[in-house]
Amino acid sequence: MPNIKKILIANRGEIALRVMRTAREMGIKTVAIYSEADRKALHVRYADEAFCVGPPPSKESYLRMDAIIDVAEQAGADAIHPGYGFLSENAAFAAKVAKAGLIFIGPSPASIEVMGSKLAAKEAVSHYNIPMVPGIQTAITDIPKAKKQAAEVGYPILIKASAGGGGKGMRIVNEESEFEEQMQRAISEAESAFGDGAVFIEKYITSPRHIEVQVLGDQHGNAIHLFERECSIQRRHQKVIEEAPSSVYGEEKRKAIGEAAVRVAKACDYYGAGTVEFIVDENLDFFFLEMNTRLQVEHPVTEQITGIDLVRQQILVAEGKPLEIKQEDLKIHGHSLEVRVYAEDPANSFLPDIGKLVTYVRPQGLGVRVDDGFEEGMDIPIYYDPMIAK
Known part of the structure; x- marks a missing residue:
């Protein structure tokens, strides 16, 4: 090795x-x-x-x-x-x-590729008993047929443009009487935005939470999870506050979501550190969203509650060594919260801002960790992400 x-x-x-x-x-x-x-x-x-x-x-x-x-x-x-x-x-x-x-x-190039495509990822994990958002994952333009499918899924539903993104060609339908009108709108919006009117239907999750699970795998087929992180507080689809563990999950749900995340990792022979993201509904049931095949910005909250250095684990796995931690060895110690600090202009809709960092004092004290890349007197460049510290 x-x-x-x-x-x-x-x-x-x-x-x-x-x-x-x-x-x-x-x-x-x-x-x-x-x-x-x-x-x-x-x-x-x-x-x-x-x-x-x-x-x-x-x-x-x-x-x-x-x-x-x-x-x-x-x-x-x-x-x-x-x-x-x-x-x-x-x-x-x-x-x-x-x-x-x-x-x-x-991870391997193959794992990155599979998990990089939402539809390929769903296909890969569909054989591993992973809960998915109920719905029809094939494109459709036939309105009577789609109406029948919507009834099977159960209202409220979400109509999504197959070629879509950025919320275009997306419609929430609360009851059957609204279906045809909203379906026609979604199709015409998708046609004008993407030149493709095909849409698909899935259950609309009301009051969703965003919960993700840290996983770790080696090149010998072993995989474990390091509990979950709550990432529901977002702005412009960007996480701003993350915590570990989630305050809404008890022991039973925590075990279930962790085991599901490990199955996702095994579905693509994953090794290294990765994150499996789930959407969680008002009953606290979870559904697979996607997998991030890298270290996350918010990995420190997991390190704080487990005492595990994830970068060290990444390096050992890359060297070909088997995992040195077993699932039963892991315990949650306390609670950790991460806040992202951005260079922004509050007077201009909190848009990214640049300039000299005139005053910059790091918080200190027991239990405080600061990961940053700046110090007082440095300039914030315009070319990169506006995050200064976390």
Whole structure:
């Protein structure tokens, strides 16, 4: 089994620093990459070596797969950690890394690909007894037939454009008398927005919660879950506050959702750290939504309640070692809450903002953890995510 001696972190900011801290604790050397805008960034100063990969825009720097792999080879790194965002869920990048003879600290390209498509993911997990949102997952334009299907699913239902996105071609129908009118509207909206009028039908979940489960698998077929995180507080479809564990789940539901998440991981032979997302209805029943094949922004809340370093586990799994933790060893210690801190202008609809960080004081004290990538006096660049800290 290979022992990783030097890791290139294909990312920036707080997640790059987060990965480097664990690598340093494990005695592993680190290589940073940076764009011209990040020349003075903390992750560049913290790493053992740092290389510029291009101008500020991401596509000219942090998204340049071949340039990043070239730097890894030049620096003598034997592995690449993608962090989250950028290339972390890019199956082509994972394949290129492996082809270059380097270790990708993450799942296989095949797992990334399957879970990257919502319909392929649903198909993959459908054989593993995973609860799904009730509905008809095939496209339809025939109104009488669709009406019959809607009655089978049970109202309220959601009509969704098959080719859709951004809420277009989507209609909530509360009762049968509204169905035909809403179906026609959804079809015409889908036709004008996407040139495709096909829609599908699923149960509409009222007052939904968003609960996700942290999973960990190795390359020997073992998989465990590290309990759930509550991520229902969102704005513009972005999570802003996350906590672990969820305050609505008792022991029985917690065990059930955790076991379902492990089955999802097994459905795609998953290894490494991943997150299975569920939508939860008012009866607290859960339904599979999707899987994120990477470390999440909110992974620290899970680390806080379990005492497990997820980055360390990712590295050990990438080295081919079997999981050192068993499900029965894991216990929840206390409760953890994560708040994201953004550079935004409250006077302008809380849109991302830039400029000098004039005052920046980190909170300190027992039980407080701050993951960040900035310090006082630094400039917030325009090119990247506006999150300063969490």
